[in-house]
Amino acid sequence: MEQFDVLVIGSGGAGQRAALEAAHQEGLRVALITKIFPSRSATAMAQGGINGVLNNVAKEDTIEDHIFDTVKGSDYLADQDAVEFFINRCPELIKELDYFGVPFSRTSENKIAQRNFGGQAYPRTCYSADKTGHVILHTLYEQCLKENVHFLQDWYLLDIVKTDDGAVGGVVAWNMKEGRVEKIATTALVIATGGAGRMYWTRTSNPYLSTGDGMAACFRAGVALKDPEMVQFHPTGLGKSGILMSEAVRGEGGYLLNNKGERFMKDYAPSKMELAPRDVVAKAIETEIAEGRGFGTGLDAYVVADVRHLPKEVILEKLHGIRDLAITFEHADPLVQPIPIRPTCHYSMGGIDVNDYKTCGTCVPGLFAAGEAACVSIHGANRLGGNSLADAVVFGKVAGEGAVDYVKNNAAKDATKALNDAANSWEQKFREVTGRTTGRPIAEIRDEMALSMWNNVGIFREEKKMELELETLNRLIEEYKTCYVGDTNRTFNMAFVNYIEVGSLLTVAKAVTLGALRRKESRGSHLREDFAKRDDANFLNHTIIKLKEDGEYEVGQSEVVITRFEPKERTY
């Protein structure tokens, strides 16, 4: 049995930053589990940038402005104390990344360059061309190699195991190469497994990896999911594939046009136009398509982003990654033709209920969560572009610190028996599940979940459709119990891994649906066609969903922390 002081699950920005923090501490045994090589995660896909008030470009920008933009962007659902804590830490974490060697683009004063991003008062998004997430992730990996972080690569989280008194005892994981269940004892555990966008399968910008594994494991371990219904749909996914096209295309001055060639944002956000926040732009595009002003029909419909009026150098230098994507995946060269776009599921604002933003701790002692997997909550009902990379590194570090502090103040607790039991039960499960010769194929269950979620709990939501979806999900969950996996091999059994991933997605999708049903209002990314207005009197609170002993979901709520910004109508 492996034994560690701090164990991190997930190798994205948050996970690697957390592991790095713990590894800096002398004498601690630290390890990081990842189901794939550490540079492949969703962080690598973030193009646009990372927010922090550095005043390298806009001298007049302030921490206060960044806090306000974030709170307003969240449609006042973010906890303002947590936001304040977060925004204050962004600049130091960005400078630290710079010191770690991140190749940031530069101003003429040789400082980190900053650009405009949606929903923000000043250019404060630090960037490296349009590969910001990629270079941050690779730099963090370099630092982890330097600090000799112990990677358990191609290991996959199965379940969190608790001690008799309810604290973290360890995890059981699937060693993918060896094809066996591993028991890992740990005093502190950081979950940084990313989002769950794959519940919409191909209608997401997320990698295949974003399957909500950590959210589902925490949920089973008794931690609530907070605001799971808050799913961000990025306004500018590529038309055919759903692949993300960065907001930089709008930040640098690109136009959004309908089939009449009109800059339709004038009808939705006349002052901010294309630079309005994501939910406003996503809603605008979907409305244009719904009212017949898009190109194409049905799910293949789209509007276009046009950058042809921009100087060629801007397109070639600042948007060259976007140009590559458009040419490769849409057969459209932005230099000569507009790029087909439409919204795509992009980010889970909700997630594992963090109840102490200063440590990223949860209700389970020793269990910490950070990054997209977690809900602190700083993004509320809508995350600002550039705040997710900042979230990953700030709260990755905070969770690492929290875990280290916990280890210093709490002796390791023995969970050998619980670990043995969990391992035995998963070993039996592997044999039973992979040995089945009948049942509905897992890919069919996945596809039905994705299509029905997109249609019923996608961008626009209403009671009837969501009730229908709840029935569908309950049926799929039943079918999942006897589904066909079809691969009995031990070595690198991706069919078995995919099977567990779909289980995680079903678990989270049901929470998303229940949360969306509870929230009878429209707020941020959550758009109810039957309740078009925000309703502060009844819903200025977090959705809290817990798993009961009998396997049923319990839907509740908790308070939103409001310190200095009283909710106002959110217009741009």
Added chain:
Amino acid sequence: MRQITYNIHRYNEGRSYVQTYSFDYEPDRTILWGLQKIKDTIDPTLTFIAACRSAVCGACSIKVNGQAMLGCESKIDDITERFGSDTIEIAPIGNFDVIRDLAVDWEAKVNRLKTVAPWIFMKPEFNRDMGSRQTPEDFKKFVTNTECILCGCCASECNKLSANREDFLDPYVYTKANRFVQDSRDAAPMAHVNPAFENGLWKCVHCMNCISRCPKHLKPAKDISELRAVATKAGLSNKGTRHALAFRDDLIKTGRLNEVTMSLKTDGLVDSAKQGLYAMRLWAHGKINPLELVVPHKPVQGIKDVRTIVKAAEEAER
């Protein structure tokens, strides 16, 4: 209905075999889409790795008709057109250990990457609280190298690695090393150059497959050449260096290579003497002429121009 056929080179628990799968053609689909289609509808045991499906994560590199590429950005239409066939050979990338089917073992590559200290040694004038400073021009000098996605395509058909993996690093490792060497903020470029020099820097066989395979259009062979220049300037010398310098000397002196002195300059007297039998065979076939030791080549016609070109090249390097 038009069918697309994949002949997939599979491997599991010591057994290698080729399995054939066919599925209905659809326009504008990627090679990766085809793999997913097979796994979802024909054979759940088919094993491959993919993540971002937008060519930024490097997970889905495979060999398609013998060439390494990213499955997610390679269009079935392009491949069938280029190769004139609806049957496509799919195999794991080369020079990696295969775990199963198309999944290769990256963990085994991490220590090789670590050889060159793939992290920055930040100059002492910078610190954690203020970050660093860099001119936009200096940023441009190395930023291309940071675009490497560690997909391994450059290593797949590297002829040097195929011949011997033990005394040469994967091409992307040299690219990573050069990323720091060319970064104006790095205080210790030799900390990357020295280990690269010790680990095969001069053993690249210049086949340029790394350049032609890189999906991000990076140039590992050029990085190797730049690292060699830095190493040589720093006085690091081995057979490779001496061989290159002998080339240069011959070029300037006569414009022709002198194979005999080349061997002496590169290998030294003792090592050259050890190859006496080989030299005799070359002599017998008229490939070398030991008399050239005594009677040197005459400079070629146009030697002035040759010297001008060498000089210009050396100045451009500076």
